[in-house]
Amino acid sequence: MWIYIAKRVLYTIPISLGVSLVCFCLVYLAPGDPAASLIPPDASAADIATIRQLYGFDQPVPVQFAKWLWRALHGDFGTSLQTGRPVLVEVSGALANTASLAAGAALIAFVLAVLAGMLAAWHRGRFLERAVTAVSTLGISMPSYWLGIVLIIVFAVKLRWLPATGMGSGAATFSWLDWHDARFAVLPMLTMALLPLGVVMRSTRAALADTLAQDYMQVLRAKGLAPHALMRHALRNALPQVLAVMGLQLGYLTGGSILIETIFTWPGTGFLLSKAILTRDVPLLQGTVLILALTFVFINLAVDVLQTCADPRLQRQ
Amino acid sequence: MSAALPSAALRAVAPPGYLHAIARRLRHDYVTLSFAALLVLTVLAACCAPLVAHYDPYATGLLGRLKPPGWQGHLLGTDDLGRDMFARLLYGARMSLAMGVAPVALALAIGGTLGVLAGFYGGALNMAIMRTMDVFYAFPSVLLAVAISGTIGGGVASGLLALTLVFIPSLCRIAETATSQVRALDFVEAAQATGASSLSVIVAHVLGNVLPALFVFASSLISVSVLLAAGLSFLGLGVQPPTPDWGQMLAGLRQAIYLQPLVCALPGLAICIVSFSFNMVSDGLRHAMDIRA
Numbered sequence A: 001m002w003i004y005i006a007k008r009v010l011y012t013i014p015i016s017l018g019v020s021l022v023c024f025c026l027v028y029l030a031p032g033d034p035a036a037s038l039i040p041p042d043a044s045a046a047d048i049a050t051i052r053q054l055y056g057f058d059q060p061v062p063v064q065f066a067k068w069l070w071r072a073l074h075g076d077f078g079t080s081l082q083t084g085r086p087v088l089v090e091v092s093g094a095l096a097n098t099a100s101l102a103a104g105a106a107l108i109a110f111v112l113a114v115l116a117g118m119l120a121a122w123h124r125g126r127f128l129e130r131a132v133t134a135v136s137t138l139g140i141s142m143p144s145y146w147l148g149i150v151l152i153i154v155f156a157v158k159l160r161w162l163p164a165t166g167m168g169s170g171a172a173t174f175s176w177l178d179w180h181d182a183r184f185a186v187l188p189m190l191t192m193a194l195l196p197l198g199v200v201m202r203s204t205r206a207a208l209a210d211t212l213a214q215d216y217m218q219v220l221r222a223k224g225l226a227p228h229a230l231m232r233h234a235l236r237n238a239l240p241q242v243l244a245v246m247g248l249q250l251g252y253l254t255g256g257s258i259l260i261e262t263i264f265t266w267p268g269t270g271f272l273l274s275k276a277i278l279t280r281d282v283p284l285l286q287g288t289v290l291i292l293a294l295t296f297v298f299i300n301l302a303v304d305v306l307q308t309c310a311d312p313r314l315q316r317q
Numbered sequence B: 001m002s003a004a005l006p007s008a009a010l011r012a013v014a015p016p017g018y019l020h021a022i023a024r025r026l027r028h029d030y031v032t033l034s035f036a037a038l039l040v041l042t043v044l045a046a047c048c049a050p051l052v053a054h055y056d057p058y059a060t061g062l063l064g065r066l067k068p069p070g071w072q073g074h075l076l077g078t079d080d081l082g083r084d085m086f087a088r089l090l091y092g093a094r095m096s097l098a099m100g101v102a103p104v105a106l107a108l109a110i111g112g113t114l115g116v117l118a119g120f121y122g123g124a125l126n127m128a129i130m131r132t133m134d135v136f137y138a139f140p141s142v143l144l145a146v147a148i149s150g151t152i153g154g155g156v157a158s159g160l161l162a163l164t165l166v167f168i169p170s171l172c173r174i175a176e177t178a179t180s181q182v183r184a185l186d187f188v189e190a191a192q193a194t195g196a197s198s199l200s201v202i203v204a205h206v207l208g209n210v211l212p213a214l215f216v217f218a219s220s221l222i223s224v225s226v227l228l229a230a231g232l233s234f235l236g237l238g239v240q241p242p243t244p245d246w247g248q249m250l251a252g253l254r255q256a257i258y259l260q261p262l263v264c265a266l267p268g269l270a271i272c273i274v275s276f277s278f279n280m281v282s283d284g285l286r287h288a289m290d291i292r293a
Helices: A002-029 A034-038 A045-054 A061-073 A089-120 A127-141 A142-159 A177-214 A213-223 A227-255 A258-264 A269-278 A282-310 B007-013 B018-027 B031-046 B085-119 B123-135 B143-152 B155-185 B188-195 B198-234 B248-254 B261-289
Strands: none
Touching: A002 A061, A002 A282, A002 B123, A002 B143, A089 A177, A089 A227, A089 A269, A089 A282, A127 A177, A127 B123, A127 B198, A127 B261, A142 A177, A142 A258, A142 B248, A142 B261, A177 A227, A177 A258, A213 A227, A227 A282, A227 B143, A258 A269, A258 B085, A258 B143, A269 A282, A269 B143, A282 B143, B018 B031, B018 B143, B018 B261, B031 B085, B031 B261, B085 B123, B085 B155, B085 B198, B085 B248, B085 B261, B123 B155, B143 B155, B143 B198, B155 B198, B198 B261, B248 B261
């Protein structure tokens, strides 16, 4: 097991390098001169020459990549063209906002999905299973940005129960313990929970149905175990697999929050990205994408390691 | 010996083919069939949009803005510029459906080919292809699509490129796994021992065993592609106005949700119905092809 974990940790290094390379290449995807996308349009000729030299655009591409990577390793992800502040400062504040939203959404989705998945596996072939399957398919089919708009129409406009957009007293003073602030997170969190809810429901149902069909479950049944005891055995075997799916979903939520944050103007990384796209702020876009992708890589690493620890079958390999 | 037998007798003892078995299962799966019919209907309506819709999807009317369904013959009302919603939804279906199917088809061709090559030849080629895929796999799909499309700028081409790149890694992985499993089987070795070239082994023995799984997986990606493409144009990337597209219509009507919520919800409902139908058909197909079930 330890060898597997060590290998898995080491494997993160080439992957992170590859991810950095892809992010580095983004600047070259942008139409026109790569330097031009880094320079504000009103810069003087002397400034342009300085920036070219500073970023090393007069040097060969591999050297540029090495320098860029070196700066990134030292926490220098460039400077936002719009605000003039370092990208790292912009992203780290936003990342905390996104992560708390994603964690809450993941928790809601996980609890509901495992309960529903258990119900479905238990009532196999009956109405309840079909209902759960339909709901989970709807969960993965519904555009989350649309659900967000519908929720705003119902709960903010018609019923006036919850605020529509924003983050209460603002990102700096926001407190999860104060309902006055926390209520702003309810609708975005529910919207965000939709997709993982559908995905985890599907995988819980499938994993439990697989486990319940195993021979040893038949033996337990023959021994006369009560239904809830049977379910406990099945759940223990299916849960590591479901946890792995959930972990992956948490990563997707953190990295893919752009649509939901845009609708609710939640000041997270997704909102930052959409601002960067709107203002064609390529350094900010590149830095945010890199940090989010690396976060995703490390979440995946943590999920794999945790799954190895939670599943005795993997430990023996 | 068997050559001496009349072919009719052979056919009588031969078990029904794989495709036959699937078709027979699908014929009784009314849920899948009805969703497939709904999709066919949507495609037909989108193709024949000028015949179905009486209004020009681009014709604006300042007096008839944000009207409810049924207003002066506008079946589903009008949008914020007074354009007929029904016509725009129909014309928008063209873009939304195309952006659902085209990236998956492209990714299936590219990713499938790379995966089969990696699985069949193994070694350094496998290493090079699969490790590259791992890097792209390390991006959340929405993030990768937004990053590529956001850097290049809006437009159908950049959206297509971004979505295709998003789907290649997973299709490549499926193809690689399936191919390396088939590759280890005796009949492939036997074919190679008789002197068959790699290409003919791949075409005659490998593809038949790899393609079904690949197709089923690809079919499940279409709904993801519809959602992602609409999401891109919702963000102002992908399809550009005034070309109607469901995601971009939803974004345009966002400001009007307080005035005419019902009309504003329509493009999202359309995305939802099409994506749900693709998922149901894909699930039905998977079920029909799963011989164990």
